[in-house]
Amino acid sequence: MxxxxxxxxxxxxxxxxxxxxxxxxxxxxxxxxxxxxxxxxxxxxxxxxxxxxxxxxxxxxxxxxxxxxxxxxxxxxxxxxxxxxxxxxxxxxxxxxxxxxxxxxxxxxxxxxxxxxxxxxxxxxxxxxxxxxxxxxNVSMHIDTVRNSGRTGEIRLAKLWRHLAGLNFPSFYLELCVLEALSGRRYGELAANLSLTLEWLHANLETRRIMDPANTANCISDDLTQAEKRAVAQAAGIARARPYYSDFVW
Missing domain, CATH: 3.30.460.90 (Beta Polymerase; domain 2)
Known part of the structure; x- marks a missing residue:
């Protein structure tokens, strides 16, 4: 359901x-x-x-x-x-x-x-x-990495949550975080995977370094300050604790 x-x-x-x-x-x-x-x-x-x-x-x-x-x-x-x-x-x-x-x-x-x-x-x-x-x-590599990931549905849901929560969370950074959170997880399970994504953001966003897949000299996670990361992580924890998905995405 x-x-x-x-x-x-x-x-x-x-x-x-x-x-x-x-x-x-x-x-x-x-x-x-x-x-x-x-x-x-x-x-x-x-x-x-x-x-x-x-x-x-x-x-x-x-x-x-x-x-x-x-x-x-x-x-x-x-x-x-x-x-x-x-x-x-x-x-x-x-x-x-x-x-x-x-x-x-x-x-x-x-x-x-x-x-x-x-x-x-x-x-x-x-x-x-x-x-x-x-x-x-390499912007073409960025596009291919995300488009061919099999996670575009979960990414869109995470972006919807970001929009409704009014968060500052750059899109490519968010996309890479979703891919990291769902690495090795089953495809197509939107609800379970959205929950896993929120759990990962709450637990890891403030400390995990996310690198550019096209150039590991670029640290994408540097695009937010620690305070900005903390705000996203806290919002993710709040959303994950809600009893229904309709409480934070609609």
Whole structure:
């Protein structure tokens, strides 16, 4: 019965890709192409929509902006110029860790600029604002890791809980935590696996280091402070203690 309830929520919050695609193709891509000019390699979905982990109640669209290795500006300058451009477009930009958060036609969009590394097809350098440094990573590998994990249902439910609880928990960090929590567990058991995920977050989030599967030099868990991790862990414990799933996801 619990599995059926949670499966119903997944259907309830299924994303209609047509609206998202329209905003991307008609509004966002033309602006990005004009801004980047000849240095643009491509702009593609890179977040929850590409991975199959999006919910309609909190649709977040990540667009990865792949720039040529010949782009002359530093990564920090690229990040700053994209922020300034988004201000000019009226998108109410917010400087985040590796992305510029904007609002376009009521959709929340994260623009992630990256400079391609010469000689490597999918490897890019990204500006890391929190450390005022840079990261080398492979966004295509991120997408494949999550999309092919067999855990997209549980991830969507964890994201729904995050949304309803109003938590600051970056999506890729959350996704990797779910994969860690459910390693070796049976597939398709939504209720049991959601409970296991909450238990794992409550017990482990504050101390477990989560690394980038594309580059183990990148510690994804550094994207939250200890206080932010504690808030998520405590919320997970509270949710897990509820007698019914409908008490914390609906």
């Amino acid at each position: 619990a599995d059926a309830y949670l499966a119903g929520l997944l259907n309830k919050y299924e994303v209609d890709p047509t609206r998202v695609q329209a905003v991307a193709s008609q509004i966002i891509y033309p602006r990005i192409a004009h801004w980047a000019g000849s240095y643009l390699v491509e702009a593609t979905y890179s977040g929850s929509i590409a991975k199959g982990t999006a919910n309609s109640c909190s649709t977040d669209m990540d667009i990865f902006i792949s720039l040529s290795s010949q782009t002359p500006e530093t990564l920090k300058e690229i990040f700053g110029k994209l922020y300034t451009a988004a201000q000019g477009w009226g998108w109410a930009p917010r400087q985040q860790n590796v992305s510029i958060g904007v609002t376009v036609d009521v959709l929340s969009v994260d623009l992630v600029p990256g400079r391609k590394q010469a000689g490597y097809q999918n490897w890019h350098s990204l500006y890391h604002r929190r450390g005022d440094s840079w990261r080398q990573t």
